[in-house]
Amino acid sequence: MMASSLTRFDPISRMLSADPFRNIDDFFSTMRMPSLMGAADLSPHIRMDVTESDQAYKVVADLPGIKKDDIxxxxxxxxxxxAAQTASRSDQQSATSxxxxxxxxxxxxxxxxxxxxDDTQAQAQFHDGVLELTLPKKTGGSARPLAIQ
Structure with missing residues (x-):
């Protein structure tokens, strides 16, 4: 069995963890100026956990506020x-944010x-903003011994 682990690499947070002035982000937010250090995390991302058993991989991904049909x-x-998409917040046009x-x-x-x-046996469930994938491993791959002539 091959052991594996997925790790999210975030060079900005690694760099900031060694910075004694990392709270400078709070200073800029009180002045209503965009922070240079916070600019790296502008795009929304999917947080997830991946686990492995002998038979399958299990993925649990957080997708709050997203409808099942948009995944x-x-x-x-x-x-x-x-991939997922949420609608824009155009319903509060007259309100001041x-x-x-x-x-x-x-x-x-x-x-x-x-x-x-094995994509034919894979299953997906979505409830309470959490996507759960059960991804069975494909058995009996196409590997075969090659005869040397």
Whole structure:
């Protein structure tokens, strides 16, 4: 069995963790100026956990505020892609926004698993803003011994 782990690499937060002045972001937010350090995290992203058993991979992804019909999952061999979209906040045109922290727009996440997924047996469930994928590993791949002549 091949052990694997998926790790999200975030060079900005790694760099900021060594910075004694990392609270400078709070200073700029009180002045209503965009922070240079916060600019790296403008696009919404999908947070997820991936676990592995002998038979399958299990993916649990947080997609709060998204409707089931607006989620697309694509499996191509060992490549898995999750895409989702939320509607824009145009319903409050006449209101003045005092604080806006909720993300909207397009979400996309793609990752590679160590083994090919049996897409015919894969299952997806969505409830309470959480997408759960069960991705069975494909058995009996196309590997065969090659005779040397």
């Amino acid at each position: 697309k999952v694509n499996i191509d061999g060992n490549q898995v892609s999750i 005092l604080c806006s922290e909720r993300s909207w727009g397009q979400y996309y996440r793609s990752f590679t698993l160590p083994q090919v997924v």
